Amino acid sequence: MKTTNRHRLAIILLLAMIQLGACQNKRGGSDRTWFFAEPFPYLDRAKSFQISSYDTTGGNNDRINIHADSTVTIANIQGEGMITRMWFTIDSRDPHFLRHILLRIYWDDEAFPSVEVPIGDFFGSGFDYRHHLPRYVGMSSGGYYCYFPMPFKKGARIEIANETGEEVYAFYYxxxxxxxxxGTLPTDTDYFHAYWNRDIRTDYPENYVALEAEGDGFFVGLNFNGQPYNRSLFYLEGDEMIFVDGETRPSVYGTGLEDYFTSGWYFQDGEFSALYHGLTLLDTENGRVTAYxxxxxxxxxFKESISVTLEHGHGNKEAADFSTTVFWYQREPHAPFPVxxxxxxxxxxxRLIPNNAIPPSALKVKPPGKAQVEDVGHLGPDWLDNEQLVSKDDAFTLVLKDLEEAAYEVDIFMSQGPDFGTISILHQDKPLASFHGHADKLSPKGKIGLGTLNPDEEGKLEIRFEAEKGTSGKTGAGIDAFVLTPKREYVPEWYLIGPFPNPRLSDYQRFGLDSAYTPEKSTALDKTHVGIDGQPLKWFKVSDGKGGYDMGLWQYFDxxxxxxxxxxxxxYSPEEQSVKMFIGSDDGSKVFLNDQMIYRFLDVRIAAPDQDEVEVTLKKGWNKLLVKAENNFGGFAFYLRFSDPLNNLHYSADKKPPL
Structure with a gap:
């Protein structure tokens, strides 16, 4: 049977509709399924062209040079058409050229681009070049490819902006x-869009926003890069939440970021590449993830609007560096992108500055005499959300106030640069460290440990910086952040007993924590209790001076x-006093002080130090402390300590008096 062109087109469209029914959305006679039909359904009304960087002289110099801080147009197509493939390969001396070279695409003589993305992020990785092979956009053995169909009615212009600060010697395309x-394309054609966003530090309670778009269209995915400040993958505990057409509750609500990328358990089996989802990079040492x-x-x-958001950790509790490239189609016009x-x-x-860092702008400065302290604004590239403090004089003192702990491990993060010299760091006239800060360009020097320091009785800690002129004749210091970590001393010894049953109807309906088993009524150490499966239980002593996962409750119970x-x-407290109790637990816990409940938490989480704090009053003499801990599944631990600014608390499971 002879197949006519009309029949062939009908068959192709039918196959496309079967293959991509999820994309079908007919309004006003338009059919969106043709976007991803293979082969392209309008071949009978099309002519194929390729624009490239070929050597027009007939030689083999099939590339272009892009001068520093310049933009080149690599395609300027007039009339109606559709881009079906883009391919690039690049030679740049800039180690971060993937982020410093921009791809821009304009449709139909529009004033604002519909695509504006760093070139590495567009093709799948902003950290470094990673071979991966998704169906529509990826990186393949040195090349960069895109097969997203990109229709246009009047024309298309593609630009490459070189912001590396140096010449790109070879750009092939x-x-x-x-x-x-x-008239081949529908009058209400959906145009391809891509937008890049980055929050260098997600230290806020709201979701990270990858896309806010208004109009009529459909969302076709994203590329993601994440990096924490504490080298932990806990930020993957966040969920994707996608709001469509003004929803107040998202119609897409996820179960974790690795789940969104169709993986599981923190990407437990490592990197992979599939047609529509993949893990391009998993750097467990630094917590870096690239996925699509x-x-x-x-x-x-979406008919009116779409908001694509990602939690950064459970309840947005993790500070991380998030960047995303989102891909979507919509009918023009679109709102201009942010600058x-x-x-x-x-x-x-x-440079990884931890979550609990203190920027210098939060500190009080005591300059001697006529010394001036300058605020030079955002440092970049690594600490953009906080300010750098620079002094170009001989000495100054930073004052940290209202400190509640008796001792702190103090680390300082500093920068080197053309204006900096040799700096000595002192506390109470005792030298702590020396910093050689001169360099040809502003760059991170890294962390300098100052050791354990004790605030005075008023909770004040003063750290003095003294500048010395070196051979360069430069003085001054570049300070990025302080990190004060309490010298945590956990309650060192306990009597433990268990296991008792923790009956449940679901993860959120567990009854053990609020079931008063016999040790809750009597803590007599010589008494035997009945536990799970009728097993006899007795108190036993653990005195290793550790807390949390160092103590590891799972090793004691079966x-x-x-x-x-x-x-x-x-x-033991020598006097009545108010102190703070700090606790972290995996999972729920209750705390009783002198037989009164002072704390209750019921949820599934991973224990960490100081997750919660409670103001408590210790009576003079011995105070009885009872912790009730429940485990759901997996890890099992708790951290517990008290602030002790006067350094006069004493712990003993057997009431042994202090020496």
Missing amino acids: QINYYALEK RHHIPDAIP MKGPRQRTPLT PYEFIIIYAHTYI
């Missing part, structure tokens, strides 16, 4: 497109999942 007969999820079979349509961040603000993190245990000890 090929752009494949169909020139179409006028392309919603082609499961595109998300693209500068190249320094796009550079990947090279079984250790879905159980309740008790921990009992005493605290």
Whole structure:
């Protein structure tokens, strides 16, 4: 049977509709399924062209040079058509050229680009070049490719902006497109869009926002880069939340970021590349993740608006560096994108300043005499959300006030640069460290440990900086942040007993924590109690001076999942005083002080120091402390300590008096 062109087109469209029913969205006679039809359904009304960087002289110099701080147009197509393929390969001396070179695309003579993305992020990795092979956009053995169909009615212009600060000596490209007969495309054609966003430090309670778009279209996915400040993957505990057409509750609500990328358990089996989802990079040492999820079979349509957001950790509790490239189609016009961040603000993190860092702008400065302290604004590229403090005089003192702990481990993060010399750091006239800060350009020097320091009785700590002129004749210091870590001393010894049952209906309906087992009523150490499966239980002593996962409750109990245990000890205070109790637990816990409940927490989490704090009053003499801890599944631990600014608390499970 002879197949006519009309029949062939009908068959192709039918196959496309079956393949991509999720993208089908007919309004006003338009059919969106043709976007991803293979082969392209309008071949009978199309002519194929390729624009490339070939050597027009007939030689083999098939590339272009892009001068520093310049923009070149590599394609300027007139008339109706569709781009079907883009391919690049690049030679740049800039180690961060993936973030410092921009790709821009304009449709139909628009004033603002519909695509504006750092070139590495567009093709799948902003950290470094990573071979990975998703179906529509990726990196393949030195090349960069994109097969997203990109229709246009009047024309298309593609620009490359070199913001590396130096010449790009070799930029190769090929752009494949169909020139179409006028009127081939629907009047309400959806145009391809891509937008890049970055929050260098997600230290806020709201979700990270990857995309806010208004109009009529459909979302087809994103590329993601994440890096924490504490080298932990806990930020993956966040969920994706996608709001469509003004929803107050998202119609897409996830279970974790690695789950969104169709993986699990913190990407437990490492990197992989699939057609529509993949893990391009997993750097467990630094917590870096690059991943992609392309919603082609499961595109998300919107009629009025879409908001694509990601939690940074459970409840947005993790500070991390998030960057995303989002891909979507919509009918023009689109709202202009925010102004693209500068190249320094796009550079990947090279210095990890922990979550609990204190910026110098939060500190009081005591300059001697006529010394002046200058605030030079954002340092970049690694600490853009806080200010750098620079002094170009001989000495100054930073004052940290209202400190509540008796001792702190103090670390300082500093920068080197052309204006900096040799700095000596002192506390109470005692030298702590020396810093040689001169360098040809402003750059991170890293962490300098100052050791354990004790605030005075008023909770004040003064750290003095003295500048010495070196051979360069420079003086001064560049200070990025302080990190004060309390010298945590956990309650050192306990009597433990368990396991008791932790019955449950679901993860959020567990009854053990609020079931008063016999040790809660009597802490007599010689008494035997009945635990899980009728096993006889007795108190036993643990005195290793450790806390949390160092103590590891799972090693003491069998079984250790879905159980309740008790921990009992005493605290001696020479006088009545108010102090703070700090606790972290995996999972829920209760705390009783002198037989009164002072704390209750019921949720699933991983224990960490000082997750919660409670103001408590210790009576003069011995105070009885009872902790009730429950485990759901997995890890099992708790951290518990008290602030002790006067250094006069004493702990003993057997009430042994202080020496």
